[in-house]
Amino acid sequence: MRDTGDHPGAGDGPPRDPSRGARVRRDPRARDTSAAPVDPAPPVPPKAARDQGFSYLDAAAGPLVRPYTMTGGRTRPVDTGLDMISVVVATRRHVDQVALEPEHASILDLCRRPVSVAEISAHLDIPLTVVKVLLSDLISKGDVLARAPLPAAELPQMNVLQAVLDGIRRL
Numbered sequence: 001m002r003d004t005g006d007h008p009g010a011g012d013g014p015p016r017d018p019s020r021g022a023r024v025r026r027d028p029r030a031r032d033t034s035a036a037p038v039d040p041a042p043p044v045p046p047k048a049a050r051d052q053g054f055s056y057l058d059a060a061a062g063p064l065v066r067p068y069t070m071t072g073g074r075t076r077p078v079d080t081g082l083d084m085i086s087v088v089v090a091t092r093r094h095v096d097q098v099a100l101e102p103e104h105a106s107i108l109d110l111c112r113r114p115v116s117v118a119e120i121s122a123h124l125d126i127p128l129t130v131v132k133v134l135l136s137d138l139i140s141k142g143d144v145l146a147r148a149p150l151p152a153a154e155l156p157q158m159n160v161l162q163a164v165l166d167g168i169r170r171l
Contacts, residue, residue, distance in 0.1 A: 082132050084118045085149045088139075095143055103134055111144055 082088075090111040100108070103126065110120050121131045138144040 081148055082117055082135060082146055083148070084116070084128065086117050086146050087114050087149065088117065088120070088135060088144050088146045089114045091143060091145055101134075104138060107131070107134055107138060108143060111138075 088111050090108050093112075095108055103124070106124055107120055110123055117131055117135065118128065120126075120135070121128045124131070126134075135144060135146070139146055
C-alpha cells in the first residue's frame with residue numbers, strides 16, 4: 001500500500017529522499033516562518049506589580065510565599081538541639097515586632113505560653129524544618145528559650161508519683 005499523503009500527519013517529519021527511502025535532515029539554520037512571532041510579556045518588578053494592583057495572595061491557597069524565602073534560603077537551623085517536641089517560650093512580653101519578619105512575629109505570639117515546635121508548625125501551617133530555622137533565629141537573639149523534653153530516665157519514679165497521689169487523697 002502506497003502512502004498518498006492525504007491522511008492527517010502525512011506531511012509531518014523530515015522529507016524522505018525517494019531514491020534511498022531514507023529521511024533527509026533539514027537544514028538546522030532554516031526557520032519556520034509560518035508561525036507569527038510571539039512577544040513575551042516583560043517581567044513585572046515587584047513594586048510595579050503592587051502599584052498595578054497585583055496580589056500575592058491566592059484566596060484558595062493563601063499567601064504565595066515559598067518556605068526558603070521565610071528562612072533567607074537557609075535549610076538548617078543553627079545547632080540549637082530543637083526537635084519536634086522541644087518546648088519553647090518567649091523570654092519577654094514585649095518585643096519590637098516592627099523589626100521582625102511576619103513569621104518571626106507570629107511565632108513570638110504563640111510562644112507567650114510554653115508550646116512545642118510541632119504545635120507552632122501546625123498552628124502557622126509552616127513546614128517543621130522552616131519553623132526550626134525561624135526559632136533558631138529567635139533563640140540566637142535571646143527572644144525565645146528552648147527546653148529539650150525530659151528523657152525517660154529523668155521522669156519521676158512510679159513510687160514517687162504514687163506517694164504524691166496518696167498524699168492528695170488524704171487531704
